Structure formats: structure tokens, C-alpha cells
Amino acid sequence: MLFSITNPFVFTVFGASGDLAKLKIFPTLYELMLQNRFPKEFYIVGFSRTKLTQSAFRKIFKESVEKKFGKDVNTKVLNALIKHVYYFSGQYTQIEDFIAFRLFLEKTTKKRKIEHIAYFSVPPVVFKDIVRNLGETRRSKKDDIRLIIEKPFGEDKKSAEELYHFVSQYFTEKQVYLLDHYLGKTSVQSILHLRRSNRILSHMLHGSEIANIQITAFEDIGVGDRIGYFEQVGTVRDMIQSHLLQILALITMNIPNHLDAESVQREKHAVLSAIDCPCDSENIVLGQYKHYSDKKGVSKTTRTETFAAVRLFLDQEDWYKVPIYLRTGKKLHEKHTYVVVELKKFPFQPKHEEPNRLIIELQPDERIHITLVNLHEDVQQQQEITTTDSIACSIEGCLPDHGTLLLEVIKGERLHFLSFHEIISAWNVVDQITSLSQKNKLRLHRYEHGSMGPKAQHTLPKKDGFSWYDIH
Numbered sequence: 001m002l003f004s005i006t007n008p009f010v011f012t013v014f015g016a017s018g019d020l021a022k023l024k025i026f027p028t029l030y031e032l033m034l035q036n037r038f039p040k041e042f043y044i045v046g047f048s049r050t051k052l053t054q055s056a057f058r059k060i061f062k063e064s065v066e067k068k069f070g071k072d073v074n075t076k077v078l079n080a081l082i083k084h085v086y087y088f089s090g091q092y093t094q095i096e097d098f099i100a101f102r103l104f105l106e107k108t109t110k111k112r113k114i115e116h117i118a119y120f121s122v123p124p125v126v127f128k129d130i131v132r133n134l135g136e137t138r139r140s141k142k143d144d145i146r147l148i149i150e151k152p153f154g155e156d157k158k159s160a161e162e163l164y165h166f167v168s169q170y171f172t173e174k175q176v177y178l179l180d181h182y183l184g185k186t187s188v189q190s191i192l193h194l195r196r197s198n199r200i201l202s203h204m205l206h207g208s209e210i211a212n213i214q215i216t217a218f219e220d221i222g223v224g225d226r227i228g229y230f231e232q233v234g235t236v237r238d239m240i241q242s243h244l245l246q247i248l249a250l251i252t253m254n255i256p257n258h259l260d261a262e263s264v265q266r267e268k269h270a271v272l273s274a275i276d277c278p279c280d281s282e283n284i285v286l287g288q289y290k291h292y293s294d295k296k297g298v299s300k301t302t303r304t305e306t307f308a309a310v311r312l313f314l315d316q317e318d319w320y321k322v323p324i325y326l327r328t329g330k331k332l333h334e335k336h337t338y339v340v341v342e343l344k345k346f347p348f349q350p351k352h353e354e355p356n357r358l359i360i361e362l363q364p365d366e367r368i369h370i371t372l373v374n375l376h377e378d379v380q381q382q383q384e385i386t387t388t389d390s391i392a393c394s395i396e397g398c399l400p401d402h403g404t405l406l407l408e409v410i411k412g413e414r415l416h417f418l419s420f421h422e423i424i425s426a427w428n429v430v431d432q433i434t435s436l437s438q439k440n441k442l443r444l445h446r447y448e449h450g451s452m453g454p455k456a457q458h459t460l461p462k463k464d465g466f467s468w469y470d471i472h
């Protein structure tokens with residue numbers, strides 16, 4: 001039996017006329033409806049600055065779902081969902097608009113006290129206005145309101161702290177859900193579940209057994225229409241700050257006894273706060289794809305990186321001197337996210353012999369491989385044996401990344417959300433990298449579209465006598 005929500009709720013999408021809402025949130029709400037997850041009474045409210053009638057907004061909502069699912073759309077379910085969709089147009093800066101919004105909600109929900117989930121699908125510059133106006137127009141501090149704020153939370157450690165203090169004036173930590181959509185991917189969630197359920201993995205993932213860890217997130221797409229945002233952040237802040245460091249934390253953290261948000265966040269934070277980045281030009285490689293600066297809205301002299309590779313360590317006894325390499329970039333040869341854990345070899349093993357590897361492919365394929373080496377003594381031949389089983393969620397009720405996360409918030413759970421402390425520790429690392437780049441201390445390597453990124457990335461594992469393990 002799939003879990004269904006029984007309590008009525010209001011789900012407001014701030015920035016409802018924007019791309020994130022249309023591409024991700026509306027289709028996800030449809031998928032939840034398709035799985036019968038919603039109660040009889042619920043309200044999905046679009047809030048944005050654009051003046052639209054309710055029926056025009058319902059049309060936009062419907063089209064975004066149809067665009068995503070094409071012929072597979074279940075029209076009956078979609079039409080039933082649309083009846084729960086409402087629209088309110090207002091300025092984020094105007095408290096009067098939020099007072100009117102509260103009255104609108106009261107009228108729509110017939111004054112019943114219902115939990116209110118506010119999803120921020122807006123650029124960071126308007127966060128504060130929405131938070132303040134939502135906070136100031138609440139009837140009482142006891143109102144059940146949950147804010148979902150998607151990464152990036154701030155643009156560096158200082159701004160993240162400021163934002164946190166600002167939000168805390170109006171809402172408690174428990175009311176804020178800091179979302180990284182990678183934690184909603186079932187393959188990423190599997191890292192923790194595989195480790196908790198298989199002792200064989202906990203032995204393998206012990207720092208003293210490991211030669212190095214490599215985390216790769218290649219993307220074939222470029223920056224697209226998000227250039228305004230991307231020019232401000234670059235790949236280090238966009239991809240490493242949360243997605244890659246979260247994967248690293250899940251791979252290397254101690255496994256807590258309890259599978260609850262506090263315990264998991266505590267252990268992830270222990271890793272993130274122990275990251276030791278010898279952040280200099282020897283340990284960081286930045287790149288930019290050719291013709292990036294030809295894009296409209298980009299200065300010819302832009303130094304925004306679209307590729308980054310970093311060599312790190314963990315300042316923990318178990319992980320002493322185990323190098324960790326991260327790399328990610330846009331406009332590369334393929335979309336592929338995976339983790340490679342290379343185990344140490346026995347002292348008597350010859351140099352040419354391959355090490356054992358634990359490989360976790362996260363997307364587009366979702367698989368776990370454990371490679372073993374066998375020797376056929378009579379013919380003096382070595383053979384690699386590999387398991388390649390799927391870790392994809394293939395049973396009824398599997399949901400896409402935002403689906404699992406939205407459901408979690410509606411349930412009032414937060415296992416797959418970030419704590420503020422994790423975010424600050426991640427910024428500590430990322431700030432060191434970006435400040436070097438800002439001081440022009442790092443070379444920006446150009447690379448071709450469809451390539452595997454700048455060649456200079458190979459210098460990082462080479463420092464320790466290793467090389468990147470590419471999966472084809």
C-alpha cells in the first residue's frame with residue numbers, strides 16, 4: 001500500500017509562472033496525484049507577479065504536465081488535479097498583497113486551519129521579501145507553515161548566515177526545509193540504504209581500506225536560458241557546493257544507528273566540516289567551454305567556470321591521506337553521474353593489476369558494480385569479474401526527485417533535507433575555491449563541446465599516482 005496523505009493542505013508555489021515550476025513542480029504534483037497520494041481536500045496555489053486569471057493559470061499548469069508526459073498523460077487524473085489549482089497575483093515586496101493573499105487563502109479554504117507549504121521557486125533576490133511578508137501576515141506563530149527553499153542557500157558562507165538569521169526572525173528551523181534535489185533521487189538515497197543494510201559495504205567503505213574516491217557529474221547540456229543565474233554562480237557554487245559534497249558525505253559518513261533526520265544530518269555534517277581542501281592551483285582545475293562568452297548577457301572577459309575538478313582530503317583519522325577527487329562540468333560528452341571507490345591493493349600485488357572498485361552509478365543508469373580480479377594460474381591470465389545490478393527504484397510508487405521530497409515535507413519529515421550546519425560547512429570549502437578564482441589565481445582551461453573537459457583535470461589524481469576511472 002502506498003502512503004497517502006490524509007490531512008488537507010495548501011501548497012503555494014511562489015514564482016509559479018517561472019521555469020522551475022513548469023518543468024519540475026507541476027509535473028511532480030501530477031505524478032503524486034496519479035499515485036493517489038493526495039487527500040480529498042487540498043489546494044495548489046500559484047503565486048507570482050504576472051497578472052493571470054485562474055483559468056489562464058490552470059491552462060499553463062495543464063500544458064506543462066502535457067509537455068512533460070506527452071501522450072502518456074492520464075487526462076482524467078489531470079482534470080481532477082486541475083480542479084484543486086488556484087492562482088493569486090501579487091508583488092513580493094508588498095505586504096498589502098500578502099494580507100490579501102491570506103484573505104484569499106481563508107476564503108478558498110473556508111477559514112479552516114490547514115497546513116500551508118510554501119515552495120520558493122524564485123530567484124534568491126526575492127527570498128527575503130517573501131519570507132518577511134509571509135511571516136508578518138501570519139495569524140499566529142503557531143500556524144502550521146513549512147517553507148521549502150531550494151539550493152543555493154546564499155552565495156557564500158556570509159550571505160548564507162545572514163539569510164539564515166533573517167529567516168529565523170520569522171520562522172523556526174523546523175519550519176524550513178532546505179532542499180537539494182539530488183537527495184530526492186532514489187539512486188542517491190540508495191547510497192545510505194545500501195550502506196546500512198550491507199555489512200560487506202561498510203567494510204569496503206572504511207578509510208583504511210581505500211586508495212581514493214572519485215565523484216564525477218558530467219552534463220551534456222550547457223547553461224541554456226539560465227545564463228543570468230549561472231554567470232553569478234559558476235559550476236563550483238552550482239554543482240559542488242551542494243550536490244557533489246552531499247554525495248561525498250553519504251559515501252564517507254559514519255552510519256548512524258537511527259535513520260532519522262537529526263542523526264543523518266549530524267553525520268553528514270561531521271564529514272563536511274572535516275573537509276580539508278589544500279585549495280591552490282595544484283589542487284583545483286577550472287575550465288570554461290569554448291564560445292561560452294559568446295552567449296548573450298555574458299561579458300567577453302567572463303571568468304565564470306563551467307567545469308571544475310578538485311582534490312580534497314578529510315581531516316579524520318580513518319581517512320588520513322585518502323585523496324578525494326570531484327569533477328563536474330557542462331557541455332561535456334555525456335550526462336553521467338557516478339562514484340568510484342578504489343580499494344587499496346595488497347603490497348604483493350603487481351603494479352599492472354587493477355584494484356578492486358566499488359562503483360555506484362547514479363544517473364542516467366542506476367547501478368552498483370563491485371569489481372573483483374581472478375587469476376587463472378594455468379594460463380597466467382587475470383580476469384575481472386563485475387556485478388552490475390540495477391539499484392533503480394522499479395516498484396510501484398517510485399517517484400522522481402522532487403516527488404519524494406515534496407511528499408516528505410507534506411508528511412512533516414525531513415530525512416532527505418539539509419541542515420543549516422551542513423550548508424555552512426560546504427560554503428567553507430567552496431569559499432576557499434571561489435576566492436582563489438576571484439583573485440585570478442587559477443587558470444581557466446578552455447575545452448571543446450562534447451569533450452571530456454580540460455586535460456589538466458588529469459594532474460589531480462596523477463599527483464597521487466592514480467588516474468580518473470571513466471565508465472563508458
Ligand code: BG6
Pocket residue numbers: 219238239
Ligand atoms: C541544478 C543545477 O541544481 O542541477 C543545474 O543548478 C544542473 O545547473 C542540475 O544542470 C543538474 O541536475 P540533474 O538532476 O539533471 O543532474
